[in-house]
Amino acid sequence: MNLQQLRYLTEIVEQDLNLTKAAQSLHTSQPGVSRQIRLLEEELGVDLLVRQGNRIAALTEPGRSALEIARRVLRDIDNLRSVGADAANETQGNLVIATTHAHARYLLIPVVRRFQLKYPEVRLSLRQGNPDQIVQWVSAGEADMGVCTAPTIATPELARLPWYQISRCVLVPERHPLLQKKRISLKDLSHYPMINLDKSFAGGVAVMSAFDAQKIQPNVVLSATDADVIKAFVASGMGIATLPEIAFDAKRDTGLQSIQARHLFSPSASYVWLHRQQHLRGFTSEFIRMLCADWTRPKIDLALRTPDSSSTP
Incomplete structure (x- = not known):
């Protein structure tokens, strides 16, 4: 078992069980992805995918469990890298924010401007979607934070920090x-x-x-x-x-x-969404503080440890 196999499994799911798209995203071949998943299944002794001919129809029950663990392992690896990156340079890196069009267009512009002035060497990326997509991206580690109203799906793995009331x-x-x-x-x-x-x-x-x-x-x-x-x-x-x-x-x-x-x-409440298991880099917590001055780093850390962090800071 290796990290590559875990990445292949998670990418297949991220690409809606499409092996071709997963292979393209991973910059490898479709047979190579299939082979690595087969090797992982052989080592675990269970099928992770429900196959119908050349098509993947679904995850098996063990596959869903393996996916959760794989995501957790890969997130921990990313957290280790973040710890090292923070120690080496606290003002360089990438920050991916998933948000809606309305938040990006009408609320985030002044905050992004302030952030870029303070952290010119941080590459900031905005990924737009609806609230359900946003929290899924944060859950999967494809975004460092989400900024949106409440989704229609449950996300116990995420902490929500109240930010703005939208009338x-x-x-x-x-x-x-x-x-x-x-x-x-x-x-x-x-x-x-x-x-x-x-x-x-x-x-x-x-x-x-x-x-x-x-x-x-x-x-x-x-x-x-x-x-x-x-x-x-x-x-x-x-x-x-x-x-x-x-x-x-x-x-x-x-x-x-x-x-x-x-x-x-x-009114609708708007939140900042964070994965409870992620290592929060210093410039990420600073972006949140720029959104809402009350959300200091100690309060953010407490919210990440608290089962229900929807109360005000």
Whole structure:
């Protein structure tokens, strides 16, 4: 058994059980990947993969257990490297942040600017996805941290550090009839075509939950994962939208008007997500502190050791 075999197993899973893609990602041949997995199975005495001809259909039960252990071993190896890297140079390295489009576009820019000024030799990478994808990337070690609202899947291996409360507004084209109302209601909104955030985002869930609670059926004509795309459709006259207040800029978003809607929709909490088993490099904890000054390194370390770290620092 060797680390290469463990990497091959985890990469097969990361590539949705596609051997060809796994081999391409690993810069090796498909037969070579297959052979190493066979050798690992022979040594363990169990099948790790369910095979259907030349295709991998699923992981076996032992395969799922082996995957968890393999990820843990590879993470520990990365942690050892991080310890050495911190000791050798605390201001150089890579930081991969998984986040949503809205967070990257509307919240992270000033923080990234400050971070780059302080750590010019740290290579910063942003990986965009929905909350479920983000926490999966952090869980698999493909990202050092996640910044997003709560996912729909359970992630006990991750600690969540509360960061930001996202309130919502309703965006409408200029001269829209809703602008004449002093206080809008969900019933008012249901009279117009709506363009919503996808349900894989907390914002999309919160909006639909509010309508469901009052047994009102909204006229949703389109859903999307990108706030800027939604705003473009609203500006074109295709409908109205409920988006985070941070997504609207009166100077930039010409042709749109914002209507306050905090009384209609509960805010969504945004978190920093960290794997409990990862070694946190100094510049990673500093990025978190730049996001929220209350999250000092001792408090972050405590959160990583605490089963439920969703309380405020």
